[in-house]
Structure formats: structure tokens, C-alpha cells
Amino acid sequence: MKAIRNFFEKTKPHVQKGAKYHWLHSTHDAVFTLFFVQKNTSKSGTHIHDFIDLKRTMGIVVLALVPALLFGMYNVGYQHFGALGELGTAGLMDMFLFGLLKVLPIIIVSYGVGLGIEFIFAQFRGHEVNEGFLVSGLLIPMVMPVNTPLWMIAIAVAFAVIFGKEVFGGTGMNIWNPALIARAFLFFAYPGQMSGDSVWISASGVDKMVDGFTGATPMALAAAGHTDALNTWHAFVGLIPGSIGETSTIAILIGALVLIVTGIGSWRIMLSTVLGGLFMGILLNIFAGDNTYMALPFYDHLIIGGFAFGAVFMATDPVSGSQTVKGKWIYGFLIGVLAILIRVVNPAYPEGVMLAILLMNTFAPLIDHYVVESNIKRRLKRAKATI
Amino acid sequence: MSKHFKLKRGLDIRLKGAAEAVLENAPAPTTVALKPIDFPGLTPKLSVKAEAQVKAGDALFFDKYNPEIFFTSPVSGTVKAVNRGERRKILEVVVEADGKNEFASFTKADPLKLNRDQITGQLLTSGLWPFFKQRPYGTLAKPSDQPKNIFISGFDSSPLAPDFEFIFKNDIAAIQTGINALSKLTDGKVYLGLSDKTANSIFSGLKNVEVNTFSGPHPAGNVGIQIHKVGPINKGELVWTISIQAVAYIGRLFETGKLDLSKTIALAGSEVKAPKYLKTIHGAEIGSLVKGKTKQEGTERIISGNVLTGRKVEADDYLGYFAQQITVIPEGDHYEFMGWAEPGFGKYSASKAFFSSLFPKKEYVLDANMNGGERAFVLSGQYEKFLPMDILPVYLIKAIMANDIDKMEQLGIYEVVEEDLALCEYACTSKIKVQEILREGLDTMVKEVG
Numbered sequence: 001m002k003a004i005r006n007f008f009e010k011t012k013p014h015v016q017k018g019a020k021y022h023w024l025h026s027t028h029d030a031v032f033t034l035f036f037v038q039k040n041t042s043k044s045g046t047h048i049h050d051f052i053d054l055k056r057t058m059g060i061v062v063l064a065l066v067p068a069l070l071f072g073m074y075n076v077g078y079q080h081f082g083a084l085g086e087l088g089t090a091g092l093m094d095m096f097l098f099g100l101l102k103v104l105p106i107i108i109v110s111y112g113v114g115l116g117i118e119f120i121f122a123q124f125r126g127h128e129v130n131e132g133f134l135v136s137g138l139l140i141p142m143v144m145p146v147n148t149p150l151w152m153i154a155i156a157v158a159f160a161v162i163f164g165k166e167v168f169g170g171t172g173m174n175i176w177n178p179a180l181i182a183r184a185f186l187f188f189a190y191p192g193q194m195s196g197d198s199v200w201i202s203a204s205g206v207d208k209m210v211d212g213f214t215g216a217t218p219m220a221l222a223a224a225g226h227t228d229a230l231n232t233w234h235a236f237v238g239l240i241p242g243s244i245g246e247t248s249t250i251a252i253l254i255g256a257l258v259l260i261v262t263g264i265g266s267w268r269i270m271l272s273t274v275l276g277g278l279f280m281g282i283l284l285n286i287f288a289g290d291n292t293y294m295a296l297p298f299y300d301h302l303i304i305g306g307f308a309f310g311a312v313f314m315a316t317d318p319v320s321g322s323q324t325v326k327g328k329w330i331y332g333f334l335i336g337v338l339a340i341l342i343r344v345v346n347p348a349y350p351e352g353v354m355l356a357i358l359l360m361n362t363f364a365p366l367i368d369h370y371v372v373e374s375n376i377k378r379r380l381k382r383a384k385a386t387i
Numbered sequence: 388m389s390k391h392f393k394l395k396r397g398l399d400i401r402l403k404g405a406a407e408a409v410l411e412n413a414p415a416p417t418t419v420a421l422k423p424i425d426f427p428g429l430t431p432k433l434s435v436k437a438e439a440q441v442k443a444g445d446a447l448f449f450d451k452y453n454p455e456i457f458f459t460s461p462v463s464g465t466v467k468a469v470n471r472g473e474r475r476k477i478l479e480v481v482v483e484a485d486g487k488n489e490f491a492s493f494t495k496a497d498p499l500k501l502n503r504d505q506i507t508g509q510l511l512t513s514g515l516w517p518f519f520k521q522r523p524y525g526t527l528a529k530p531s532d533q534p535k536n537i538f539i540s541g542f543d544s545s546p547l548a549p550d551f552e553f554i555f556k557n558d559i560a561a562i563q564t565g566i567n568a569l570s571k572l573t574d575g576k577v578y579l580g581l582s583d584k585t586a587n588s589i590f591s592g593l594k595n596v597e598v599n600t601f602s603g604p605h606p607a608g609n610v611g612i613q614i615h616k617v618g619p620i621n622k623g624e625l626v627w628t629i630s631i632q633a634v635a636y637i638g639r640l641f642e643t644g645k646l647d648l649s650k651t652i653a654l655a656g657s658e659v660k661a662p663k664y665l666k667t668i669h670g671a672e673i674g675s676l677v678k679g680k681t682k683q684e685g686t687e688r689i690i691s692g693n694v695l696t697g698r699k700v701e702a703d704d705y706l707g708y709f710a711q712q713i714t715v716i717p718e719g720d721h722y723e724f725m726g727w728a729e730p731g732f733g734k735y736s737a738s739k740a741f742f743s744s745l746f747p748k749k750e751y752v753l754d755a756n757m758n759g760g761e762r763a764f765v766l767s768g769q770y771e772k773f774l775p776m777d778i779l780p781v782y783l784i785k786a787i788m789a790n791d792i793d794k795m796e797q798l799g800i801y802e803v804v805e806e807d808l809a810l811c812e813y814a815c816t817s818k819i820k821v822q823e824i825l826r827e828g829l830d831t832m833v834k835e836v837g
Binding site: 001005029033035036037038039040041042043044045046047048049050051052053054055056057059060128130131132169170171172173261262263264266318319321322323324325328372375376378379380382383 | 400546619621622688690694695696697699714716718719720721722723724725726727728731734735736737738739740741753754755756757758759760761762763764765766767768771777778779781782797798799809812813814815816817818820821822823
């Protein structure tokens with residue numbers, strides 16, 4: 001430990017401006033601060049500072065993602081052996097290890113490409129490396145279908161980091177959630193590979209699937225009118241085909257609990273998104289007629305597809321989401337409404353959550369603008385009242 | 388009509404080392420000094436040269452742009468040095484006390500029988516005028532202005548703050564005289580804010596003043612918060628604020644005809660051996676107050692003022708103009724391995740991201756470490772929790788960063804000064820220097836709008 005510290009302390013002068021290795025400055029700072037909270041003390045302003053920093057904040061989000069990630073790995077194996085018809089013989093560890101080996105490369109590629117680009121941009125800008133990608137880099141694999149080729153992951157990450165974030169000025173300045181940008185990029189750039197029934201199940205090396213096995217997600221089935229195929233309990237636990245991290249509502253709820261208890265994630269956005277989803281679900285139920293998808297019980301919408309994952313981990317991104325208290329309620333509610341609406345009514349896209357969140361990301365500044373304006377108006381009114 | 392205001396937002400940071408209700412006479416300082424940097428925007432011009440003899444109440448320097456505002460010596464003695472910084476900016480004017488306690492003489496009179504000009508004149512020549520601050524901007528009040536109201540806070544809610552009920556218990560008569568003088572300076576009212584925590588406050592019997600009570604965490608004791616609740620400042624309006632200490636000074640001046648700037652301060656903080664109250668004088672040398680009283684002399688951080696708004700000082704520095712306490716905390720200039728990833732049972736935090744939030748009653752030792760690097764704004768909804776005003780602090784700070792004067796005005800810059808947003812700076816995940824940014828914004832407003 002002391003050796004590491006000495007190494008970083010000794011090398012520090014060599015990465016300062018004008019020194020030979022200045023091009024390593026951001027990298028040096030990022031790694032050094034990762035290992036050690038620095039010894040710099042307050043020079044002006046308040047003398048004490050809260051122990052919380054961005055590393056802690058992002059660390060907690062990553063922690064909240066872990067249950068969903070671990071379950072996702074297990075589910076990759078479960079779906080694989082399910083497709084082979086070997087669920088009876090494969091053990092829990094077999095399934096988990098199979099999933100781990102499938103998912104780990106995706107995570108490595110995501111972090112490798114993303115952090116590489118972040119480090120380069122930070123160095124060019126003369127900034128510290130921002131911790132935001134620690135979360136984005138894990139979110140991206142979790143919203144991908146397990147069969148996505150690694151080269152596509154790499155391209156999507158690069159696109160998301162450069163065009164989703166850095167062109168706007170880096171972390172804190174981006175308009176859209178970078179992880180969803182990655183997903184949307186693949187969805188529109190490679191629709192052939194990114195939809196259909198085969199991408200959700202890792203079936204490499206499988207010659208023949210069991211009879212009647214399609215690999216379709218519950219949503220694809222529902223869109224095709226087969227709502228009766230949905231097993232609510234399976235969907236809630238997460239033993240259904242879907243993107244790696246999004247299937248288990250239980251694991252996501254554990255994450256939500258972590259975010260809410262620590263105050264890192266906005267409970268207002270989570271709650272209002274769920275309320276919005278329920279509202280739209282009920283509305284569709286009422287006007288369903290003989291449309292089976294519209295008649296899907298409104299509560300089932302919360303547990304299939306990426307709704308829960310989106311509400312807990314995507315909509316709550318503090319940078320791309322609404323930032324005022326009132327704004328958060330409106331923003332979340334509209335995400336819920338739009339997600340279900342797009343999901344059910346639009347035949348072209350089987351999933352609406354991603355598009356709903358991206359759309360509301362776009363409108364979040366507008367919502368905030370009106371909240372701020374109302375504050376200004378209230379203050380003006382007060383001024384007139386006293387004159 | 389006394390009103391009660393309940394504040395919900397804010398935070399009482401629980402620090403170790405609150406001052407015990409024990410009063411000790413600090414040794415008389417050999418030197419005292421006035422520091423123009425205690426007044427944002429002040430350009431001082433010297434009235435005396437080094438080696439000049441002065442009495443307590445003789446002018447040391449004055450405001451270049453309002454030459455009738457004098458800053459006077461708290462003691463009699465010799466002007467020892469005028470210490471200057473970059474571009475010959477005056478940092479401090481030091482007076483070596485001669486121990487004779489000679490006073491310049493001023494009019495002894497009942498302020499209720501004087502008119503506004505007489506009172507103003509006496510306050511200006513005696514050097515008590517600079518204790519008046521104006522809102523907006525928190526700058527020196529101008530004698531020619533007519534304030535809508537004058538506000539005084541009767542309690543300090545900041546971390547380890549002194550108990551005003553204790554330090555002013557023998558000053559009540561002077562404070563009453565002072566308030567009588569204030570009541571002549573405004574056509575409006577003089578307001579006094581008290582905490583509802585102290586039943587039977589020593590201040591509750593004061594006359595010619597409207598008393599309001601406040602409950603809730605810091606910054607409830609900030610006069611700016613109290614103004615916001617009682618009668619918020621709008622564009623074009625002007626109020627004055629003054630500390631209860633200065634009101635006592637004013638009272639003593641009119642009662643005795645002398646400038647008596649003795650004061651009681653709290654010596655507090657985790658690094659003080661026995662935190663207690665000290666009787667000393669305005670502008671006293673820090674060494675005279677802390678020497679031999681702290682645990683690790685030379686390595687700790689001494690703050691003239693509280694941990695949120697105070698100024699870092701060394702033993703050879705001087706007590707700030709408005710300081711009512713000295714706080715001593717560890718400097719904290721050490722590395723911590725993976726500190727950000729610890730469970731954090733002993734790490735007090737305004738957030739709930741550390742296990743310390745399970746122990747809401749414990750007191751903590753906090754040091755001056757930054758605990759992280761500066762980043763762009765990432766989190767939202769953080770600042771609002773610590774500002775009990777109808778103001779959106781993040782949007783205000785962003786407007787200042789963008790130098791957008793219209794927006795600053797609309798978002799309420801007239802109502803706040805640095806101390807009101809200090810908690811936001813403490814709690815900020817991105818370690819943004821909120822107070823510094825706000826002062827830049829206030830300076831811009833002074834320059835552009837006036």
C-alpha cells in the first residue's frame with residue numbers, strides 16, 4: 001500500500017504540465033485518486049467537506065446494479081440450458097458460470113472502450129477523469145441482448161461516449177443517457193441483429209433446440225397476441241428471455257432499495273414512472289376491446305421488458321433527467337405513460353421504455369425550464385404584492 | 388406582533404468540541420489589527436502612518452469611495468505596521484497596545500433624544516458604522532441610504548457556535564440602548580430573530596424591536612434566512628443587517644461616550660483541550676487566544692469564525708471583524724487508502740451513503756480534507772435540502788457561472804450572501820466552491836447594477 005502511494009507520489013511531478021509525461025496526467029490522477037483519497041485540504045470556502053464524492057456516489061450505483069447483474073448471468077445460463085432442454089440436469093453453478101463467461105467479455109469490452117475514450121478526452125480537456133462511466137460502462141452490457149457480438153458492443157460504446165456525452169462537454173453536460181444511446185444506436189444501426197427471437201438466448205454450439213422453443217421475449221409474444229404465455233411469477237423472478245440485466249424485477253427492486261435508502265437515486269422519479277406506467281396500463285385495459293396486448297393486465301407491464309430496469313436505473317440518471325423536484329414528478333410520470341403507450345400501440349418497436357426515456361431526456365430541460373419560470377413568477381408576484 | 392417561523396430545510400452538523408459555559412479572561416493581546424479583507428469590495432485609504440500614536444476610537448483607515456466611513460482602533464497604542472499584499476493592497480493595519488486604555492471621547496447621550504443625523508455621525512466617527520451590512524450583496528451599508536428595515540439575529544445556529552444567551556448576559560442594557568439608536572436609523576422596523584430552543588431568552592424583554600422566533604436546523608440563525616421569512620428583499624429594496632455584538636458596542640458608545648470593543652468569543656473545536664468562552668477584544672491576535680489551549684499546536688487548522696464561513700488563520704494572524712468564535716479542527720492533510728469505498732461508520736455525512744447515518748446522535752471530528760476531487764454538477768436535488776428559502780440554488784449558481792445578470796436577479800441573488808449557501812458547499816458531491824462563485828456573482832451585480 002505504501003509502495004503504491006510512494007510510486008504515485010514520486011511520479012506525480014513527471015505528469016504535471018510541461019513535464020515529459022504530461023500526456024499521462026489524467027490517467028495518473030484517475031488511478032491515484034481511485035486508490036487514495038488525496039491529502040489536499042480546503043483552501044477557501046467551507047473548511048469541512050462532506051465525505052461523499054462522485055466515486056462514492058457512482059460506487060453505490062454500481063453496488064445497486066450487482067444483484068441484477070448476478071441474476072442476469074444466472075438467467076443467461078438458465079435460458080441456454082432451457083433452450084437445450086437440459087434444465088433438469090444442469091446445476092445452478094453450471095448456469096451461473098455459463099452466464100458469467102458470456103457476460104464478462106461484454107463488460108470488459110464496454111469498460112475498456114469507454115474508459116479508454118474517457119481518459120483520452122479528459123487529458124485533451126485538461127480535466128480529471130469523471131467517474132460517471134463506471135456506471136454507464138456497466139449499464140450498457142446490462143441492456144444488451146446476450147448474443148450481441150463484441151464488436152457491436154465496442155462500436156455502440158464508442159458512439160455513446162463520443163456522441164452521447166463528450167460532444168456535449170463530458171459528464172454532467174450530456175442531454176441523453178449514454179447507456180440508452182448505446183442501446184438505441186445498435187437498435188437502429190443493426191436492426192437485423194438486435195431484434196427477432198434469436199438474440200436473447202445464448203445458443204452457441206447448440207445444434208438443435210427443444211421442440212416448440214422460440215426464444216421470444218414475453219413482449220414479443222404479447223405483441224403477437226400470445227399474452228396467455230406469460231408466467232407472472234417467472235417474469236417477476238426474472239427467468240424469462242430479455243436483455244442481460246433487465247429481466248429480474250426482484251433483483252432490480254433490491255437495487256432500487258439501495259438507491260432509495262442511500263438517497264443516491266431519486267425515489268420521486270422511480271415512483272412517478274411506476275405510477276405513469278400503471279396509469280397507462282389501466283387506461284389501455286379499459287379501452288382494450290378484443291386487442292389482447294391492450295388487455296394485458298396493467299401490473300404485468302411493470303415486470304416484463306425493461307420497465308423496472310429503466311425506471312430504477314435509467315430514468316433516475318441525474319444528469320439527463322429532470323433536476324427540479326416538481327420536474328421529476330412530471331418527467332417520471334410521462335416516461336411511464338409513454339413507455340407503455342409505445343410498447344403496446346406502436347407495432348414497429350417491441351419495447352417502449354428505451355425510447356420513452358430518451359424522449360423525456362430530451363424534454364427534461366424544457367420541464368425544468370417551466371418549473372424555474374414558475375419560481376421566478378412567484379418571486380415577481382411577491383415583489384408586486386409588497387410595493 | 389411576534390411571529391413564529393418553522394424551518395425544515397437545513398442541517399446541524401454535529402461536531403465535537405462545543406464550548407462549555409465557562410468564561411475565562413484571555414491575556415490582553417500585545418497587538419490588534421483591522422483587516423480590510425473582512426469587507427468585500429472595500430478599498431481602504433490610510434488615515435495614519437506607521438509609528439503614529441492612536442487612542443481607542445481613532446481612525447486607522449477609511450473607505451476610499453465613502454470617505455465618511457472610518458475604521459478605528461480598538462485599543463490605544465502605536466500603529467506598528469501596515470502589511471500589504473500584491474499590488475500594495477492593504478491586508479492589515481496592526482496596532483501595538485500600550486496597555487494604557489486611553490479612549491477618544493464621543494458624545495454620551497440617550498439615542499432616543501438624538502436625531503438620525505446625530506446618531507449616524509457618532510457611529511461614523513467612532514468607527515462602528517462598518518458593522519452595518521446591507522442586503523442585497525452583504526457589503527458595507529451607505530449612511531445616505533434609507534433601509535426598509537434593520538435585521539438582527541439573536542442566535543447563531545452554525546456548527547459549534549457560541550451561545551448568545553451566555554455571552555451577552557451582562558450586555559442587555561447596552562443592547563437596549565443600541566437598539567434604541569437603530570430604531571432612529573430606519574422608518575421601518577428593527578427585527579430581532581430568536582431561536583425557539585431557548586425559553587425565556589435574555590433578549591425577549593427588549594423594547595423598540597419586533598421579535599420573531601425561528602425553529603429548525605442551521606441556517607435558521609442566519610439573518611438572511613430570517614429576512615426571507617419575515618420580509619423578503621425584492622429588486623430595488625434595501626435592508627441593513629447588524630450583529631448583536633455590534634448592537635452592544637453601539638449601546639456602550641452612547642452610554643459611556645467611549646469605544647469599548649471588548650467581546651466574548653467561543654474557543655471551540657475538537658482540537659481544543661478545554662473548549663470554553665474567552666473575554667478578549669475586537670481584532671485580537673489569534674495567538675493570545677489559542678496559545679497553550681490546543682492539542683497539537685502548529686499542525687491544526689485554526690479558523691477565525693465557524694467551519695462553514697470562517698477564515699483560515701495562523702497564530703500570528705488576527706480575529707476577524709465579525710468573528711464571534713475560533714474553531715480549531717485537524718488539518719487532515721493525509722492520504723486515505725480507498726477512503727471512498729469504506730463502509731463509513733465514523734464518517735459523518737449529510738447524505739445517507741455512509742453507515743454513520745445509522746447513528747444520528749453521535750458527535751464527530753471532521754477535518755479540512757476535501758474528501759474528493761472537484762467535478763462538474765452531476766447530482767440534482769442536493770442543494771435545495773440545505774436552503775430554507777424559495778430559491779433554486781443550483782440554477783442561481785449556474786446563472787452566476789454563465790454570468791447571466793437577468794437570471795441572477797430573477798433567481799434571487801438579492802436575498803443571499805455566502806453564509807446562506809455555505810451548507811450547500813459543505814454537502815456538495817462535486818466539491819463546487821459555492822461561496823466563492825456566489826461572491827463573484829454578487830461582485831458582478833454590484834458592478835453592473837449597483
